Amino acid sequence: MRRTLCLAAMAMALFIGKPAFAEVISFIGKTYSPDHMEVMSPHATPEELKIFDAMAKEVKDKRGEDAEPPVKPFTGRMKVSKMLADIGQHVDSDQRLLEYAFPPEDLLSEERKLSQADLRGMEANLESLRSDIATKRKKLEEARMRYAKGAASQQEMSDIIKDMELARLKERILDDNLRMEREMAKGELELAKAKFGPKASAHNLPGQSWITSPVAGYVLWVNPEVKPGMILTKKTKLFVVGSMDPILVRALVHEIQLAKLRVGDKATIAFDTMPGKTYEATIIRIPMTANQTDVQLPSHFEVELSLPNPGLTLKEGMRGQVSVQVPDGPR
Template identity: 25%
Template structure:
């Protein structure tokens, strides 16, 4: 016995009659101890939809993608005008690569230490005063501190380079997901502010299948079980999907609960935004058996 449209979740029209029909068919199947496929309407949606924007404001300089383009995570899709930021980065790099101040401080320290050592030898022979020796020692110590200061300045310059790189990177738009471009909301030359996303992206591998089922089947459909998803024509075919979410808050008004399935979509062979049917195979003990899941004929 195959349970089709009687078991689908349509909440308009003669829903009460269909619901009673589902109860009758389900009870009859359980009494006979057989496995009964139960079919519900569903919708195939993107796993997630992203409104891509820049963390900073500015004028869009270029967009390298258009509607329908396939993207990979981290791919550059566009950018904002960044002349000032690029110049600041070049200046920071020039400062960070300047070795002359450190070399000059090292040379001065070597000279003063040599002078101090020479005065030590002369002081042993009572040729120079102790005051002159102490002055030479203090000058060498000051030169050593100045050298450490120059090294610290170089470290700070390296940090300024990193800061400038991050500021410049914020002017570059990168895709946060593997997916497709759904819409271009702005074009080069337009001003992008905090409230204006630039692109709409959609992740469609895996796809998300949303189902609304009668409360009669609550507890029978469980996370981790496999079901068959059958997209409507002209897509057609049959694909296995895994239950990932079963709502714990039911809708008392309609007597239904929500179920979400994850549908693998390698090669992006299936589009999102289409209606479908999903088939669960109910066991006689009230559970859900795993369906083998066919492929598209």
């Protein structure tokens, strides 16, 4: 009898020492890379161009016509030379993923724009005109001296003055045109820097450039339509890069079930693609706001779990059944 009581007491102690699980909460989740990053071509979107135009106008309004304008986003053409990364490949941050070049006709066009030949010609013409004005001014002084001595007529002086006024008018027009040409040349250089890099100039237009990875991780996706020789003229999604170990599982959980979950709870996940196998995961995030705002609909919250994936057997986008055992009583 005494032995039976002792065994019963030990069993009761073990029972009290372990939490009693009241139920298993189940929901569907999907795998995601923790730092899923889309790698795009450098082209500006129409929305980005609108933002640039608004910024440029604001700078001009606040600082005047001579203010330094913001760098205009890239809108040119790029020709794909080489694909340097493939799906599943591990890449480091800033590693080259794609090599591209600028079409030769675009380079020639840019070189002509940046050559500033017209600008140099206008500067030479202005310098010659100012030299001519100085000569006319000296000629007018001599005519005035001769007029004082009665050796020059009033008509001669009037003709010289008219010539000087005409030359000064040409000087103002040429000076205004030269200022506008300089502004245009400055804008063309900024555009070239946006296309070819900060060191771009009339004598330094690189024939090629590269798309690099923003993070260290694995190449998860490659645009199948982008091939060597293809010319891109608008913003294009090229790659998806992200880490895969650990991998995240995100799931929408009903508000009634959510009240029973806590950060740190352990879960098991069974994936349809791997029957008979389960994975251990941990809840790492429970949001404070629901995904829906409609008061007529029940609220669901996006819960996040962390799942070790050392063999990279789990891929991004896999669906799985998540099960969490929650203890009985208040938490």
